Structures are given as C-alpha cells and as structure tokens.
Amino acid sequence: MAENDPIQAYQFKKLAALFIIGTSIILVPGLLAAEAKQDAWISSLVGLLAGLLLVGLYVALGSRFPGRTLVEFSKEICGRWLGTFVSFLWFTYAFILTSLVLRNLGDFLTSSMLVETPIQAIHLIYLSIVVIGVYYGVSNIARTADIFFPLVIALFGVFILLLVQDLDFKNVQPVLGKGITPVLSASFPFIGFPFLELVLLLMIFPKVKQPKQAGKAFLSGTLIGGTVLFVITLLCILVMGAENTASEIYSSFELAKKIEIGEFIQRVEAILAGIWFVTIFFKLILCFYITVLTLSQTLNLSDYRPLTLPMGMILYAVSIIIAPNLSYLISFDTKVWPFYALTFGLLFPLMLLGVAAIRKKR
Amino acid sequence: MALVSGCWNRRELNDLAVAVALGVDQKGNKLLLSNQMLNPGAIAGKEGGASPLAPVTLFQTSGGGLQEASRKMTIVSTRKIYVGQVQMIILGEEFARKGVGKVLDYLSRDHEYRKDFYVVIARGSEAQDVLKVFTPLEKTPASKMSTSLETSSKVWGSTAAIKIDELISAIISKGKEAVLTGIVVAGDTGIGNDKKNVEKILVPSSLKYSGLAVFKKDKLVGWLNEKESKGYNYTQGKIKSTTILLACPEEKNKKLAVELLRTKSETKVTMKENKPTILIKLKTEGVATDAQCARDFAKPATISELEHLTQSNIKASIMSAVKKTQNVYKSDIFGFGEAVERKYPRYWESVKSDWDQVFSNIQVIVQVESKINTMFKTTKSFSERMGK
Numbered sequence: 001m002a003e004n005d006p007i008q009a010y011q012f013k014k015l016a017a018l019f020i021i022g023t024s025i026i027l028v029p030g031l032l033a034a035e036a037k038q039d040a041w042i043s044s045l046v047g048l049l050a051g052l053l054l055v056g057l058y059v060a061l062g063s064r065f066p067g068r069t070l071v072e073f074s075k076e077i078c079g080r081w082l083g084t085f086v087s088f089l090w091f092t093y094a095f096i097l098t099s100l101v102l103r104n105l106g107d108f109l110t111s112s113m114l115v116e117t118p119i120q121a122i123h124l125i126y127l128s129i130v131v132i133g134v135y136y137g138v139s140n141i142a143r144t145a146d147i148f149f150p151l152v153i154a155l156f157g158v159f160i161l162l163l164v165q166d167l168d169f170k171n172v173q174p175v176l177g178k179g180i181t182p183v184l185s186a187s188f189p190f191i192g193f194p195f196l197e198l199v200l201l202l203m204i205f206p207k208v209k210q211p212k213q214a215g216k217a218f219l220s221g222t223l224i225g226g227t228v229l230f231v232i233t234l235l236c237i238l239v240m241g242a243e244n245t246a247s248e249i250y251s252s253f254e255l256a257k258k259i260e261i262g263e264f265i266q267r268v269e270a271i272l273a274g275i276w277f278v279t280i281f282f283k284l285i286l287c288f289y290i291t292v293l294t295l296s297q298t299l300n301l302s303d304y305r306p307l308t309l310p311m312g313m314i315l316y317a318v319s320i321i322i323a324p325n326l327s328y329l330i331s332f333d334t335k336v337w338p339f340y341a342l343t344f345g346l347l348f349p350l351m352l353l354g355v356a357a358i359r360k361k362r
Numbered sequence: 363m364a365l366v367s368g369c370w371n372r373r374e375l376n377d378l379a380v381a382v383a384l385g386v387d388q389k390g391n392k393l394l395l396s397n398q399m400l401n402p403g404a405i406a407g408k409e410g411g412a413s414p415l416a417p418v419t420l421f422q423t424s425g426g427g428l429q430e431a432s433r434k435m436t437i438v439s440t441r442k443i444y445v446g447q448v449q450m451i452i453l454g455e456e457f458a459r460k461g462v463g464k465v466l467d468y469l470s471r472d473h474e475y476r477k478d479f480y481v482v483i484a485r486g487s488e489a490q491d492v493l494k495v496f497t498p499l500e501k502t503p504a505s506k507m508s509t510s511l512e513t514s515s516k517v518w519g520s521t522a523a524i525k526i527d528e529l530i531s532a533i534i535s536k537g538k539e540a541v542l543t544g545i546v547v548a549g550d551t552g553i554g555n556d557k558k559n560v561e562k563i564l565v566p567s568s569l570k571y572s573g574l575a576v577f578k579k580d581k582l583v584g585w586l587n588e589k590e591s592k593g594y595n596y597t598q599g600k601i602k603s604t605t606i607l608l609a610c611p612e613e614k615n616k617k618l619a620v621e622l623l624r625t626k627s628e629t630k631v632t633m634k635e636n637k638p639t640i641l642i643k644l645k646t647e648g649v650a651t652d653a654q655c656a657r658d659f660a661k662p663a664t665i666s667e668l669e670h671l672t673q674s675n676i677k678a679s680i681m682s683a684v685k686k687t688q689n690v691y692k693s694d695i696f697g698f699g700e701a702v703e704r705k706y707p708r709y710w711e712s713v714k715s716d717w718d719q720v721f722s723n724i725q726v727i728v729q730v731e732s733k734i735n736t737m738f739k740t741t742k743s744f745s746e747r748m749g750k
Contacts, residue, residue, distance in 0.1 A: 030741075034660075107735075110735065110736060111649070111736040111737070111738045111739065112739060115623070115649070115738075116623055118624070119735070243747065247741055247742050248739055248741075249737075249739055249740065249741055250739065324662075324733065325662070325665050325734055325735050325736060326737065327659050327660060327662045327664065327736075327737065327741075328662045328665070330660050330741070331661065331662055
C-alpha cells in the first residue's frame, strides 16, 4: 500500500486545525451555553485541555508505529481476524461521522439561508466537490488548505475586530456562579465533538514527511483549532449573553448578524458563513478521505480511489436518512455521540496502546 | 407582393382595444358581457406622475350569446376588441348556477382566445361589480386578480388557480367535477369604482378570494369553506406551500404553527367485494415556525408531537371536504371516478351512469405522513424561555 502521497508537517497542522473548527464552529457555542450558561467559555477551555491530552495519547500511539496508519497498526496489534474486525469498526466510525458532518451542513443551510431548497440538492452539490477532492489525494487537500487556511484565520480576525465594540463583560458574570459541575458536564459533549474525532487523523499522521515534527504539528493544530472555538464561544457569550446563545441553534451565525459598524458594514453574515463552508469542507473532505482509506486498508486494497464514487453515493443516501429531523440530530449530538466517540476516541486507543505494550510490538 | 402577403388581415395596435378581463352575468334571458379594457393613455408609464384617467375601462353589452355580445360591443367602443390578452374571466354566481356551458363553446372555439386565463366565480355578487374595483399594487385589476390567485394557490392553498382548459376538461369528464375559486368584493362596495379607493392607505373596497365553488356538470351547486378548500387542494397536489395552525394540546387558546414546504399526493383505488375504496396518500415536509406555548424543540419528542398534530389537522380538513361533497353536493370534485376508470375500466362502465350515487357512498381512507425537518434558528420557544 505504498501510496506516495506525502504531506508536510505544517500542512498537517493546518488540516488538524481546520478539522477541529469544521462543523463545531457553528454548533458548539449553543451546545455549551445550553448547559453551562455564562460559563460556557470555561467549558470550552476545559474541553481544549482534555483535547490536548487526548492528542498526546494519539501521538504516542501513532509514533509507536511510524509510517503505519491507524488501520494498519490495529491489524498488527490485534492479529489478522480481530484486527480486520477492529479496522472495520474504525471504518464505521469514520463513515458515521462523515454523514453527520454532511447532514450538519445541510441542516444549517436549510434552516438559516436556503429554506425552500431541498436538502438533497445541497448535499449532492457539496458532496460532488468532496468526492472529486478525495479522488485527487491527500497532498492536494493539504495544498488546498495552504490556500484557504490564511483566509479563514484572516476572516476570523476581522470577525473579532468587527465585534469588539459590542462586547459586554457583564455577560460572563457571575463566573462559576453555579459551581463547577455544569461547566464540566457541558464540556463533556464538547470533548466528544470534535476532539474525540481526532483519533481518525491517525490515518493521515503517517503520511507526514517529517515524522519527528508530526506530533508537534498535531498538538499545535489542535491548539489553534481549540483556541478558535474558545474565542467564538467567548464572543457569543460576551455579545449576545448566555440565554440567547443557548437558545440559538447556530449561535455564531446569529453572532455574525450582530455586526453593524456605521451604516455601511452590516449584513455581512453571508460572507462569514463563507468561512464555515470552507472549514466544513475540510472536515468533510478529511472525514471522507479517511472513510474510504480505512475501508480500502481494511479490505487490503492497493488503492482507495475505486471506492470514492460508490462510497460517495452511499454517503449521499445515508446523510439523508441518518436523522429524521434537526431536533433528533441535536439530541444525538449531545446525548449519544459523546459516549460513542468516547469508545472510539479513548477506549480503543488505550486498549491498542495497552495490548501493544504487553505484546511488545515495537 | 412578398412584402404585403402577410398583411391581409392587418390590425394595428392603435386600432385595437385590448381586453384584459371578461365578466359574464345573467340578465333575465340575456347575458351581460362586461369587458375590462386597458386604457392605453393611463397605462403607459411616462414621467410626470399619474394619469387622471382610470387604468382600465369597462364596456358592457348584453346579448343572447357571448359572440354576439362581444361584436355588439363596438357600439360603445371606438376600436375592435382584441381578446388575446385576457387574463381573467369572472362568472357571476347567478349565471354559474344556471350553467356555464353556454359560454364555453365560444371560448374554446374562437381563435383569438388563448388557453391561459383563469376562471373565477363572483361569489354572491355579479361579475360586473368585481370588474369595477380599483386595486392597489397592480395598475390593472385583471393582473391583480390573476397574480393574487397564482400566489395564494401556491403559498396559502385555499384557492385553486384553474385555467379555462382545465375547467372544460373537468366539466366534460364523467369521473371528475369542476371547482372554481370564488372572488368577493370586500368592504365598502360603493367606493370601489372610484379612484379614491386606491388613494387611501387602507383601501375601503378590495377584491379577495374566498372558498371554492363546487360544480355538478356545468352548474354551480355550492361552496366549500376555507378549511374544506384546503383539504380539497391537498388531495389534488396543488398546494406547494402553506401554513397550518394548530392548538397547543394543553392550552387551546395558544397556537403552534407549521409551514409546509413540499407536499405530494396520490390517489389509489382498490376493489373489495365489488365495491371501490379510495385511498388518499399525502406526504408533506415542513418546518416548525411558531410556538406560543412552552416547547423545547431540541427534544425529538416535541417534533414528533407536532408531526402528529399536523397529520390529524390535514386529515381532518381532507375528510371534511370529502364528507361535504359526498353528503351535501354529491359531486365528485376529487376525480375519484377518473381514478376508478383508469384502474377498473370494466367496473367503471357499469357504474358510470350512476356515479354520483356510488361516489356519495364510497369509502375514503386518508393517510397523511408529515415530516418536520427543522425549526429554523431557535430551540426553545419564547414561552419556554420566559419560564412561564
């Protein structure tokens, strides 16, 4: 499976950051504030710390098997039969995540901007780009990230600057008014979405040309992404207040609607929604790339490319039927997904690491 | 020779009077034809403000038939009347009760009429009254009427935008009866004919659509109210989008609203013991748009409750339309007969002549499947956030 498709460490950093920002940027502030109210920003800090610890674990696992992907070393650790089964489970995890990401995008567009457009049409168009992108391989995705990452960070910076005049620090008081419990319970789903999903990036991790810097790039990418989410959560609370943040599903989109400077900079939310299309695009394309890669490696295929189009079609159908409505999706994201992600994002890596240590592989 | 060959029957635009709406009323034994004509001087939008003339003018003549009356109209008009631009035909209720067949032959035969105008009934009044009202937003009342009919049938759904060819085929068909939308002059009817009507912000007299007229053959037999009209339109798949108002189960005076974005209907026939049963299947997709009572839409149970309420609401309105046409009018406006004919042509031949009786005893089952996809931007309803 010698695919000569390497990426640079700095590109991996950008990919990790975009993966974290991904869909989380539109959903996370609302989910956090629903539980932790004005302390949502503390929850996001807690989440970020936990995320960094998790990434430390992933890096330890990935560095133990340099040049091998998650699926490859799972097979090595667990043996042929169990290894194939575990690899298949990784595939299901990636696949379900991909369809949820796509559905999140579709729901966001159909409930805030393109109301009368059928969600199928949005999915089809967005997915076609993703399938084509995946077909071109990960180094092309990384180079695309080179172009878009500065744009995302720049627009995000502009976004913060435009909101500075609306900040109201009374909104975060009282700090820890209800104690630490709601803060922690809010950060739990946040750790699941997006940090526990990062384990899948171990499929791309070995493709980094400079294995020594890869771990550092992973950590710093997580830090950048987590910081962006922390800042957006803090901004939502500071500008709109905890109550409004909690009741809006897409709080950061509502936040963008608040921008009004003078008479001429206003109604810019559609431009800012552009950032999200870019970040969601990267999350989706990475997830989909990982999905087809895990499947092809599970089945010992020499190339993942023949799988892209058929998997894309299956994904298109699954993204529609995975949830009957938005409400279901939200409660799935907050109540079911964290535990599901915990199994794959914490339990499995720990077990793999443990077994590898006992069986003294590498 | 080549240059003049196309000009045998040449008519210059400024020799024509363009009719945009026709009205037909019964006057004793005769028909009263009212033609709403464009007033070219008033319509041409030149700078220099509004023209003192009315945008349209009304010519009226009476005669034994429509063709005779319209030719006779030249005794009041200076120009020959051109009907290729007609947008609306309004039939007086009294005329419609006696049968609209009298005018349909001419309307479908004459080469100058196109088939793209709508037909409505002047409910409880005469067609000529409807044609005399000044309307805001649109300069000509005819285009107000046709645009408003199109829009309301698409986004509200209690009206039916029926074009002349659809009316004709429904009247001819044995397995389907016709319906037409009613139009009424609301408010102060006296002032409608005065330009002052549109000089006010709240127009004292306006045209509005109200209910569907049920036909039996070519005769109007009665009306459906708004709920029944919507129910009828669901079955015909004519509602593109509408709003459904529901009462909160715990507090009846507070409301929930669902906006339907897409609907799809299907009528199926099955035979049991030589009796047909009609199955109406309707699928709708919608959005939760309003909740006056405490609701948290982040909970899937809230959505499924709303889906059930929507389903029973739609089902009730369809059933009320079915019951009324079965029991009161005995008129198969749904086209069940056509559905039977398509599936069981032999059975249809045996009941065709007696279809009205069969129709009024036929068993109709309505299955509605409502999906609510999203609730737009917020999760908790305002009342939930206020914490009562």
